[in-house]
Amino acid sequence: MKVAIAGAGAVGRSIARELVENHQVTLLERNPDHVETDAIPTASWRLGDACELTLLEAVGLHEFDVVIAATGDDKANVVLSLLAKTEFAVPRVVARVNDPRNEWLFDEAWGVDVAVSTPRMLASLVEEAVSVGDLVRLMSFRKGQANLVEITLPDDTPWGGKAVKRLELPRDCALVTILRGARVIVPEDDDALEGGDELLFVTIDEVEEQLRQLLLHAR
Numbered sequence: 001m002k003v004a005i006a007g008a009g010a011v012g013r014s015i016a017r018e019l020v021e022n023h024q025v026t027l028l029e030r031n032p033d034h035v036e037t038d039a040i041p042t043a044s045w046r047l048g049d050a051c052e053l054t055l056l057e058a059v060g061l062h063e064f065d066v067v068i069a070a071t072g073d074d075k076a077n078v079v080l081s082l083l084a085k086t087e088f089a090v091p092r093v094v095a096r097v098n099d100p101r102n103e104w105l106f107d108e109a110w111g112v113d114v115a116v117s118t119p120r121m122l123a124s125l126v127e128e129a130v131s132v133g134d135l136v137r138l139m140s141f142r143k144g145q146a147n148l149v150e151i152t153l154p155d156d157t158p159w160g161g162k163a164v165k166r167l168e169l170p171r172d173c174a175l176v177t178i179l180r181g182a183r184v185i186v187p188e189d190d191d192a193l194e195g196g197d198e199l200l201f202v203t204i205d206e207v208e209e210q211l212r213q214l215l216l217h218a219r
């Protein structure tokens with residue numbers, strides 16, 4: 001898979017290091033001081049402004065499978081996302097949100113498939129750590145208007161010992177994973193739920209409250 005990463009600062013380089021072993025990675029950076037080819041020698045490096053069509057055409061952005069807008073400038077990330085989607089038809093565009101106040105911009109209208117807000121994710125993780133028995137939104141998938149949500153069942157959950165198949169989930173909601181201690185469980189119909197289980201769902205906004213009510217009250 002071909003991946004273009006705009007922004008070779010600490011965030012961009014970290015993403016590149018994670019991906020470069022299995023994918024063809026190109027880093028786009030406009031600051032010459034941040035172009036450190038020795039840091040990730042197996043990646044391709046291009047000096048230039050990722051918001052400039054000439055650079056994107058030169059690297060052949062239309063051939064890439066994923067573009068990651070990871071600069072420290074939200075305006076640049078939005079512009080690149082829009083260009084990648086509308087001018088080069090890149091299938092998957094992921095954008096970094098630096099300021100949570102700008103989150104409303106990072107949607108499908110601006111070419112963003114997935115918006116990643118570090119402050120929002122950190123806040124969600126804090127909530128997830130302290131919120132037992134309540135629904136916590138961890139991430140939004142903008143293109144499909146779906147969310148990754150988590151709920152930790154309290155120790156005295158009425159669902160303790162009951163099979164997953166008894167969860168009559170609302171429409172547009174799916175149980176993805178059960179985290180139990182050090183285990184990651186792909187749920188099957190006959191798996192029994194336990195107090196302390198962390199349940200991860202992909203769902204839409206409209207049914208999150210139904211899901212919360214369902215998990216707090218056994219049937």
